[in-house]
Amino acid sequence: MTGSARRRELGACLRAYRRLVAPQQVGLPAGGRRRTPGLRREEVAALAGVGLSWYTWLEQGRVTASGHVLESVGRVLGVDGAGRRHLRLLSAQVEAPAGAPAADLASLLAGFTGPAVLLDHRLDVVAANPGWTRVWGDLRVLEPARRNVLWQLAAGSSALPVDDPGPLVTALRRQFRMAANLYAGDPRIEQVSELLHADAPAYSPLWDCRGIGGFGSPAVVVDGQRLRAHLLEPAGRPGSMLLFLAAAPE
Structure with missing residues (x-):
């Protein structure tokens, strides 16, 4: 991804977040006519302590910013820690991981009794344990283009427990959106996006959202049992992620 493309993605993220912040959330009066929802550029610039012209150029993808400045802007816009880290990455030099996660990581899946799956940076499935296959089905029966965890969860069989x-x-x-920003132009990411829109239209507002942020620990009920999902990134293995579900505490 070129520096100019990354700057454009950074600007698009900032514009999207700015429109979601109501004036009263940052201590400003709610009155007055506004052509668009959210904060004005001059309000963000003033609250973040930067110049209006410079902030305008930042949203237009014409300049880069230091991590300190992006941290300040992100806080004004209500972006969480993971989201602010993403903004800083967009202003840095980021190379796409080379190839799929190493095969030795797949052996980690055997240690999980609950559903677990190994993913690459595009959320394509590299390997899954029997627990995952039992719940969400065997991806090997799918064409390679659809062996993506987002597609499997959103557009897979509806006859699931x-x-x-x-x-x-x-x-x-949110993780996929961050990858789409960091590796804009990756044809596989664009292909997955098209498949999600085509095969899971019920989630269309989500596919169109530019929201980013931390993964958290979302809950899901499987066979009547409440489980929480966890996403791990093995140290020293960029582009590799381990997603697993474990029993949620009462």
């Missing part, structure tokens, strides 16, 4: 995968889909979508 899962009450509502929505919270988990939402959390994973």
Whole structure:
């Protein structure tokens, strides 16, 4: 991804977040006519302690920013810690991981009694344990283009022992959006986005959302048991993620 493309993605993120912040949330009066929802650029610039012209250029993708400035802007816009880290990454040099996660990571799946799956940075499924396959089905029966965890959760078979995968889909979508920003132009990411729109239209507002943020620990009910999802990134293995579900404490 080129520096200019990353700057454009950074600007798009800032504009999207700015429109979600009501004036009263940051101590400003709610009155007055506004052409668009959210804060004005001059309000963000003043609250973050930066110049209006410079902030305008930042949203337009014409300049870069230091981590300190992006941290300040992110706090004004109500972006959480993971989201602010993402904003800083967009202003840095980020290389796409080379290839899929190493095969030795797949052996970790055997240690999980609950559903667990190994993913790459695009959320494509590299390997799954029997617990995951039992709940969400065997991806090997799918064409390679659809072997993606978001597609599997949102567009897979409806005859699953899962009450509502929505919270988990939402959390994973935030991760996918961050990857789409960092690796803009990746044809596989664009292909997955098109498949999600085509095969899971019920989630269309989510697919179109530019929201980013931490994964958290979304809950999902499987076979009547409440489980929480956890997403781990093994140290020293960029582009590798381990997603597993474990019993939620009472």
